[in-house]
Amino acid sequence: MNPMEVERMLARHREWLAKRPRGARLNLSLADLQGYDFSGADLRAAKMSGANMSRAVLVETNLSEADLFAANLERADLSKADLTKADLRGASMRGATLAGARLMGVDFRGGALMQASDNGVGFGGPDGQGNKPKANTSGADLAEANLRGSNLTGSNMNGVNLAGANLSRANLTKVSLRKANLAGADFKGACLRGVDMSLALIDGADFQGADLKGAILEDVDMDSANFTGAELFVDVASFGDTVASILQEHEKWIKTDGREGTRADLAGLNMERIDLSNKDLSGANLKGAKLAGAKLQNATLVMTDLSEADLTGANLIGALANGVNLARATLQKALLTRAQLGQVPLRGPDGKPIGRFWSASLAAADASDADFSDALLKGANLIDAKLNRARLVNANLTDAKMVNADLTGADMTGAQVPSQG
Structure with missing residues (x-):
């Protein structure tokens, strides 16, 4: 298009934004704007569907609520542009620069390119005979785009x-990234809280140091990407309807004292990095469950069976786990600060205490390098447990059974240990 013509249209658009009678909403649908410089322009709510803006300069341009449906923005510079609530369905942004751009509420889904005409936008073909062009349902193409520091909330x-x-x-x-292609993408230090990446391809993606709290990663190959140092606690929903249903039934079982619901049986299941913080899993069967990196902070695990479970690097800070069975479990580098791993008083049929206690068991558990600072381990069974290099600072180990427990290199500063003899 002629630059002078575009400038006149921009002037009328400014009038339209100011709600003046001589204004007109900018409509550049299907226009050829390759390499055009819109830096700093106010293009709020502009209609630019199907426009070719490849290699255009849109630095600090306001494109909030703009219609960029199926637009070509390949290799365009959108640094610090405001694209809040813009419609980018089916847009091609391959190699575009969006560093520092605002992209809150943007719609990037796939769509079908429509033909613009004097009668509006319809499914007309390039020959004007009403032939439908091929639909683009793959979503926006942002391959190799630079979105460093951008806001896509x-x-x-x-x-x-x-x-x-x-x-x-x-x-x-x-952000919803279901079925997205994230192969080789760089997410280092990104905030991905509550993101839905179900069915996404993440081969070779780098999530080092990223915040993925509450992320949904259903049917995602976690082993194909780098999550080193990432804060990743996966939402229960990521593990499918079965796990969620089992936990719901267990909650009923707890609340009704067994009259309704069913005791949870999650034995042997792979639930690595699952977020079970504040959940009541008392009495649940989690024997042999894979819970490496799981978040069980402030969870209730009274009389829970976690024997032979893998809790490597798990967060059990503040967990109420009196009477828990952690025999032969792996707790390497787990965090159990302020956790209660003591005894549960046994009661008779009448509900009254019978004077006996059920102790937490870590017998033959591997808790090397784990942190038990300020933890309650009163009366716990630690026979043959590996506690080498563990932190037991100010831990209460009164009456604990510690025969053959390996405490090599453990920090026992301020700990209350079993009395000799």
Whole structure:
């Protein structure tokens, strides 16, 4: 298009935004704007569906609520642009620069390119004969795009191609990335709290130091990406309806004292990095469960069977786990600060205490390098337990059974230990 013509249209758009009678909403649908410089322009709510803006300069441009449906923004510079609530369904942004851009509430889903005409936008073909063009349902193409530090909060990015994109330090809080291609993408230091990445391809993606608290990762191959140093506690929903249903039934079982619901049986299941903080799993069967990196902070685990479970690096800070069975469990580098791993008074049929106690068991457990600072281990069974290099600072080990327990290199500063003899 003629630059002078575009400038006149921009002037009328400014009038339209100011609600003046001579204004007109900017409509550049299907226009050829390759390499055009819109830096700093106010393009709020502009209609630019299907426009070709490849290699255009849109630095600090306000495109909030703009219609960029199926637009071509390949290799465009959108640094610090405001795209809040813009419609980017089916847009191609391969190699675009969006460093520092605001992308809150953007819709990146796939769509079908429509033909613009004097009668509006319809499914007309390029020959004007009403032939429908091929639909683009793959989502926006942001492959190798630079989105470093951008804000994408709440955006719909289902099916988007972000292969090789740079999203380091970006804010993707509660973004939906279902079925997205994230292969080789850089998410280092990014905020991905509450993100839904179900069915996404993450081969070779880098999530080092990223915050993924509450992320949903159903049917995602976690082993194919780098999560070193990431804060990753996976929402229960990521493990499918079965686990969620079992936990719901267990909650009923607890609340009704066994009259309703069913005791949870999650024995042997792989629930690595699951977030079970504050959950009441008393009496549940988690024998042999894979819970490495799981979050069980402030969970209630009274009389829970976690024997032979893998809790490597798990967070059990403040957990109420009196009478828990952790025999032969792996607790390497687990955090059990302020956890209660003491005794439960046994009661008779009449509900009255019978004078006996059921102790927590860590017999033959591997708790090397674990942190038991300020933990209650009164009367606990620690026979043959590996506690080498463990932190037991100010821990209460009164009456604990510690025959053959390995305490090599353990920090026992301030700990209350069993009396000799």
